Amino acid sequence: MTEVDDNLLVRAVRTQQGDGVDVYAFFLHGSDLTRIADISRIHRDEKDLKGFQRKEIRSHVKAIVEFLDSGPVLFPNAITLALSSDVSFDVSRGPKPKGLTEVGQSGTLNIPLRKDGERAAWIVDGQQRSLALAKAKDSRFPVPVVGFVSQDVQVHREQFILVNKVKALDVRLINELLPEVGSLLPRDLAANRLPSELCNLLNRQQKSPFYRLIRRASDAANQQSVVNDTALIAAIKQNLRGPYGALSQYKLAADASNPDAMYESLVLYWSAVRDIFPDAWGKQPTESRLMHSAGIKAMGSLMDQVMLRADSSATPETEVREALQRIAPLCAWIEGTWEGLGLQWNEIQGTPQHNRLLAEHLMQLDRKLSRPTR
Template sequence: MTAQENLVVRAVKTQQGDGIDVYAFFLHGSDLTRIADISRIHRNEKDLKGFQRKEIRSHVKAIVDFLDSGPVLFPNAITLALSPEITFDVSRGPKPKGLAEVGVSGTLTIPLRIEGERAAWIVDGQQRSLALARAKNSQIPVPVIGFVSRDLQVHREQFILVNKVKALDVRLINELLPEVGSILPKDLAANRLPSELCNLLNRQAKSPFYRLIRRASDTGDEESIVSDTALIAAIKQNLRPPYGALSQYKQSAESSDPDAMYEALVLYWSAVRDTFPDAWGKTPSESRLMHSAGIKAMGALMDQVMLRADSSATPEAEVREALRRLAPYCCWTEGTWEGLGWAWNEIQGTPQHISKLSDHLIQLDRKLSRPAR
């Protein structure tokens, strides 16, 4: 391999975790996109690919404008995942007295490849890297931290942990969570199972939500009309013990039965779909059942209906009968909600509206399910 096919920089090497090599070095801003690919999030028929959100043009332009404004201080480090193909040669020579031996210095050699086959991937700093590549001054020295790993799961873990404290789209984090196998902070781990159930509901043909759920990896599928954030929030509520409809299938964070949870969700929401066929599958502007308020309110109702059905000899029949009794009182696509005084399209996705609608449906179900005297 010739010198033109490699980029050689001075670097300091250390190790973290279970013997993972980590490097600190500087690059010219324009070299970042020469050595590193951007792994954008998308989904094929089987798997979730990548992890990076789309380019935010306004954000990139704002950074470019800043970089082009004159001599600027830009010390923000870019985080890269490096292929094991990189090589490191330790510098020889005497060590200064009293040296804090945290890392060793040397030269890092990174192969230069065409896009899609590069030896590094941007984990944090996508927008900054794109801006640096477009700035007038291509020689701005940029600090880089690189860790050696080909494992996409490790890249995703670091991406989530780095961006958890930033204003990153929660939908992107939620979709990535099921693909990550490491121990996560408690607040993130709580979303992993609901997000995976959301994935299953969206991908399985037997699900009433098949291809209806909007996920961060979507590329504009017009069929996707249900907010994944709303459905995940509803499932999280269903998982709460002791009265969550799915809590009986979750003994602990390590012990759960996601297959049983999925079947329970399919049973309930299929009954919802069949009870309200004129409201199902429409856009939220046409049907408040598909709106975040409707999804969360009907999700709250699921706890009461399913727990009652579980004690029945025919759970599915009990669920469908409960929804049949409720149907005449629901105004998902027209009319005014009796007892709430809201026109069907006045329902909004605010906490107040969702809470009132949920309570209204729960009270109606409780009243209608009492035996006639």
């Protein structure tokens, strides 16, 4: 491994995967990783989602540094990089051993050295390890690297999700990235794409009652956000389940969904929730259990039952608001006791048991109060 005119030259093996994508395997000194590769942090500007990497976990980085500095260690975990098309590869020449199984070509990989933010590679998997290797005492610790050539951030996100799906990666970060990935993903991940995109719309559109209230992985600094996106996504997934889910009628087939109609239905229902419970809306979960994950999930379950009647009504919005007004006096979102549950308002927790009890209680109240009086 040498440097020539602001370029790093390394021995590498090249093969191809996918639709002719060049993939390289090579070794670097640990300190060289952050010299050739940028870390694309997840964040948002006024319009779009940028990057894909989670924040640096200092305790994790410190623990890896301590391990690397503890003495002779084995650390064969490969770093995954996305390489720009500016890298070049020269195939080695010479005789080949008889019976060689040639899966790839050996040669020299030329990686340009550039300043931070303009580097020729991006770390897809292994950012904490890369940061630790840069801080370790042994700057020449050899690190295995696998790099694929792509400047498409969508491809980077896809690989980031696929690699980290089997690790303890924040599900909120995966959920937020999913709508930005257009290629085919495993079925269990693809199922999350639609509710996560609906969650994005509810957070971004000014007509939405959730406008800027949803806490997403990329906007932790937004003090206005009070609703856990994981809870809302779980509620929307419930609404999508057939045959009685409030949104299932708009999900005709995998390629024939009507997300606009789903969004309008969500806005209709949750706008009514906001207007019927104004004192409980928009507050921190510690001040209002309506904004708590238990409240969001329970009211999401109630949506299926209420919208089933509303969709067959000539005035759906009126039907929803009247249903919520009937149960409003019996709700204890910010004070009082939930009669029938025997729980103070702030004793409601986000446990599966409390989620189920609260949802069933609200639906039972709705069924009871929606019956015509004789």
